Amino acid sequence: MNKFLAFLENRFMPFAAKLAAQKHLSALKDGIILTMPLIIIGSVFLIFGYLPIPGYADFMARVFGEHWLTKLSYPVDATFNMMGLIAAFGIAYRLAEKYGIDAITSGAISLAAFLLATPFTVPFTPEGASAAVDVAGAIPVALMGSKGLFVAMVISMLSTEIYRWIVQRDIVIKMPDGVPPAVSKSFVALIPGFVVILVVWLIRLLIEYLHAKGFFEAASIHDIIGTVLGGPLGVLGSSLIGSIIAYMLIMMLWSAGLHGTNIVGGVMNPIWLSNTDENRIAFQAGKELPNIFTSQFFEIFINIGGTGATFGLVILMLFWAKSKQMKELGKLSAGPGTFMINEPVIFGTPIVMNPLLVIPFFLTPIVLIVTTYLAMSTGLVARPAGIAIPWTTPPLIGGYLATGGHLSGAIMQLVNIVIAFFLYLPFFKLWDKMKKKEEESAGQEQQ
């Protein structure tokens, strides 16, 4: 076992270091983080739009008029529905920053390139007509949100790579001495920016040409990336097996004391985030929620008390610990654990590199993924409604809010805490006994 843990440490450290140093992956992670505060703000309005209190909707309609829900949804549209647009800027900005080139200019160029990849038409079905017609002159809101997230990822990287390639080769318009630096800086972006726009424009023209000739079913860059990238990634992130594999990797990294959620998150977060948003759109439309594996599924229902669902372990320490060390640690970890932070437990117990406690730590999240999935897919428990509450929201409150106000969400969290409690119980007892013995023999030596 110790050999295995040493193996984890030796193998995972370089892997994690490499992944963290990988500029595109970390730009992706940091860029998408830019959308998170906005999405959480949008969620506040979402919660107030759909409070599950009997008579609430009627009351709101009486007080604020019959269009109250539409008006309450304005901020939701400007936050959730702009996720892709904001990511197009954020990812390019962060990537440029890592390359040490002008970040805000790269962000702006990427934003323009993203919009260039988007046809400015919106389907509209006039009254009495059977088919929708395309109305020109409007930016389609649907493609600015999670539907455009993968396009934003591809375009922002493509545009920043082109930008960097040209700037680093010094192919820029040079201004004579005496021109203010700010002025000449604005010209530096001209050539690379022009090339970026040219490339995306030509790609779009080519796709439209091939579509018109009947070679391609896809009519836009959005269509192509949606099928090529969104499809397979969606399967990976939306399936039970895919989620279990992702979590096995996360837990292995954490077992070696490395921040697995942060390391694997770069790859999985965009997928889980777009699942969140798909659910949000269905939730607002009053339709059945399509996804179970959203960001909140993991943050709220699996990582209760922090990664590894250590809330159950903290309760054990607080009320059932015999050794002084575990009692003290229980007191120290109760506060952070309530807000889903568990570094004191992970490093203080320690769970990290501890052959005994690593077993329940690794197993519990996998078990919880399966039980929560079963409860949600059978309809026993409400699915996460696409409401993004902060991951630090305390248990029970989190489950209630994330499901759009269903008690079953809070009950699911309670059940998961109980499951985690019993999975940790035998291993904790053994560990606690060892610590107690250690303390006793240390006490005797002193006497």
Place this chain on the structure above:
Amino acid sequence: MNILLCCAAGMSTSLLVTKMEKAAAEIGFECKIWAESADAVKNHIDSADVLLLGPQVRYLLGNMKKLGGEKGIPVDSINPVHYGTCNGAEVLKFARKLVEG
């Protein structure tokens, strides 16, 4: 002395900050201690005399050491047990040893 701590989101390390401040106050040691996320370190490293990483982000140690080398400040990761038990006194001692030698 300015001590900068860093972890993934700067949250769990902020817990350690309060313990370290308390330990510093007890021995009357003048210092400023604060926690940042790994991404934000580059914006704060200029005002730091030492950078300490939470053990869960020690995979960043290579990169951070390079960054610290450019600024001429010591960088190291915190002992996991001291980190987990929020042992402010020990971590403070460690930070001082890195700076003062």
